[in-house]
């Protein structure tokens with residue numbers, strides 16, 4: 380018989396709303412034996428069935444739900460069905476065919492906590508971040524290989540340590556991946572490196588925002604792309620008609636690939652410059668030199684890993700946004716993002732409001748941006764909405 384996890388009285392409410400996490404503080408008792416990541420049946424204090432999940436004894440998240448169906452076995456066919464459902468969703472949102480590079484599995488949002496699968500052409504780059512995902516490595520690999528000729532694992536994640544797992548990278552199955560993979564996004568060509576790139580190699584979640592920047596960039600004389608990584612927003616801006624982009628990042632390796640990407644798109648180097656710098660310092664230097672830009676993108680890394688880091692993170696977000704708003708020419712456009720899940724939209728709005736106020740900028744929000752449809756938000760899992768973006772214009776004086 381499967382092991383059982385019995386919740387404390389009254390702690391079943393979130394599960395009844397189909398939230399897939401069980402915090403260790405909600406657990407009254409675990410009965411029977413199960414391996415780390417193995418199956419556990421979750422029951423309320425009256426022993427009524429709630430869900431089947433994966434047990435994670437070393438984590439604050441004692442279990443994550445695989446299924447809310449009592450008679451659904453968590454076996455190879457379960458994973459195949461979850462992948463099929465995820466694939467159908469992508470087909471539905473992308474007009475029948477998946478783009479060249481696309482997230483196939485977005486963890487909880489696809490009913491697979493701890494599993495990320497990104498497809499780049501014929502290949503997959505995967506992350507297994509939870510004890511449950513690790514336990515089902517073989518079934519998950521088999522499911523991935525129905526959609527890719529070869530899969531590489533990038534589970535070099537701090538989150539694995541919280542689950543009592545070692546970070547892990549290397550071939551997952553199928554054909555060996557080439558050193559780099561080329562793909563097209565919104566008509567722009569990109570090259571990514573599955574072994575050394577950030578996350579799975581590319582920030583696929585910004586697909587729609589990069590398109591929005593391309594649309595807004597027509598006629599922009601100069602664009603400043605901060606935290607540019609491999610140049611995604613900068614290339615989109617040139618594609619949309621910007622005359623010149625300055626791309627800033629602290630990673631020399633990312634900038635090298637950004638230049639390579641510019642070359643792939645036949646962009647002359649004088650229109651696409653890169654600079655290795657700390658964005659905080661760089662923006663200050665621009666301010667001191669009186670530089671202005673027609674369009675600025677701010678797509679920083681996650682400043683707030685947890686809610687406890689929010690106050691410090693809010694100050695950092697305000698700092699870069701205030702400086703960027705000062706540097707915008709009248710009528711200039713700002714695209715600013717926060718990928719910190721802990722920072723919810725109302726707080727991000729407040730940060731931007733107070734940055735505009737202190738920059739003495741008359742700022743109008745003209746659009747709201749979020750992660751692309753291959754990173755769907757699960758209605759039962761609000762944590763899956765992590766990426767927030769604001770597009771706006773700094774009005775000139777009349």
Ligand code: SAH
Nearest residue numbers: 582606607608611628629630657658678680
């Ligand atoms: N906009 C990118 C993704 C940005 S990821 C895209 O569309 O692909 C965040 C980037 O910020 C990383 O490339 C990281 O190297 C860079 N970074 C982090 N801290 C930085 C800092 N203080 N100054 C400059 N770059 C920084």
